[in-house]
Amino acid sequence: MTAESMVKEIERLKREKNAVILAHYYSRPEIQDISDFLGDSLALSQEAARTEADIILFCGVNFMAETASIISPSKKVIVPDNRAGCSLAESIDGEEIEQWRRENPGGVVVSYVNTTAEVKAFTDICCTSANALKVVNSIPQEKKILFVPDKNLGAYINLKTGRKMELWQGDCCVHERFDSETVLEMAAKYPDADILIHPESNCSGDPAIMAMPQTYYYSTAGMLKHVAESDKRQFVIMTEKEIIHQMEKENQGKEFISAGSRALCGQMKRNTLEKVLLALQNEGPEIKVEGELRERAWKSIEKMLEL
Numbered sequence: 001m002t003a004e005s006m007v008k009e010i011e012r013l014k015r016e017k018n019a020v021i022l023a024h025y026y027s028r029p030e031i032q033d034i035s036d037f038l039g040d041s042l043a044l045s046q047e048a049a050r051t052e053a054d055i056i057l058f059c060g061v062n063f064m065a066e067t068a069s070i071i072s073p074s075k076k077v078i079v080p081d082n083r084a085g086c087s088l089a090e091s092i093d094g095e096e097i098e099q100w101r102r103e104n105p106g107g108v109v110v111s112y113v114n115t116t117a118e119v120k121a122f123t124d125i126c127c128t129s130a131n132a133l134k135v136v137n138s139i140p141q142e143k144k145i146l147f148v149p150d151k152n153l154g155a156y157i158n159l160k161t162g163r164k165m166e167l168w169q170g171d172c173c174v175h176e177r178f179d180s181e182t183v184l185e186m187a188a189k190y191p192d193a194d195i196l197i198h199p200e201s202n203c204s205g206d207p208a209i210m211a212m213p214q215t216y217y218y219s220t221a222g223m224l225k226h227v228a229e230s231d232k233r234q235f236v237i238m239t240e241k242e243i244i245h246q247m248e249k250e251n252q253g254k255e256f257i258s259a260g261s262r263a264l265c266g267q268m269k270r271n272t273l274e275k276v277l278l279a280l281q282n283e284g285p286e287i288k289v290e291g292e293l294r295e296r297a298w299k300s301i302e303k304m305l306e307l
């Protein structure tokens with residue numbers, strides 16, 4: 001089957017089954033192009049909750065599909081490949097959070113949304129890379145905070161807020177490669193470019209990098225906004241490189257340089273057009289979070305949304 005005929009069949013099945021396709025910015029370009037909504041994980045789940053679709057086909061990794069199921073319990077959430085995991089989300093489990101709570105009575109657990117449903121169920125409040133500073137600032141100064149799972153985002157928040165949160169030592173295997181040295185190299189090579197850094201990057205806790213006039217820290221959605229609004233013509237992108245597909249589509253004449261030739265998330269790339277078609281045909285594999293686990297996980301997300 002050609003790519004063109006696959007896309008046609010996907011479109012037909014979507015209509016027939018009242019399905020909606022959500023794709024993360026790190027998805028393969030051909031998947032981004034057939035998606036109904038493109039965004040970061042939480043924005044996608046919120047978008048899905050607003051639609052009238054019966055089926056959500058989530059092209060991302062498993063924790064994102066879990067979040068969609070938590071937010072939209074009445075919809076069927078399916079994925080192209082249920083082996084799509086995440087080094088960051090899998091770095092901690094509920095028992096490890098409980099252990100920390102026993103050692104730190106009264107401590108507050110703040111989890112980045114890049115966590116499993118189980119971890120969310122053991123969390124006090126979730127945050128995204130876009131609202132992390134707001135969430136942390138909402139917690140009284142005297143409270144001790146355990147930030148999970150991303151040590152780099154945690155270090156960035158500590159630097160920006162002056163808090164001394166305890167940081168779980170998890171990391172994203174893609175953003176971990178973006179260290180301070182890489183930023184200095186890119187700045188020397190592209191002196192006129194803005195350097196856009198995702199706070200999951202390894203350099204995020206380095207004050208010298210933060211002080212550089214050409215560095216900016218953004219979530220994926222924040223990066224897209226920056227490049228659209230900036231008068232600059234050249235941008236160094238320090239996040240998963242597939243986001244450049246969208247940047248190029250929306251900003252003709254501007255140049256986007258990926259800061260790493262290996263800045264690709266292999267888990268996201270498990271999703272292919274063939275598997276999207278199969279998932280729609282089979283209405284599976286399904287990802288479902290239900291019962292008490294769903295209720296507890298939802299509470300930590302709801303608390304964040306209330307802010």
Ligand code: SF4
Nearest residue numbers: 086087088172174265
């Ligand atoms: S890019 Fe990193 S955080 Fe995102 S899914 Fe891949 S491993 Fe996980």
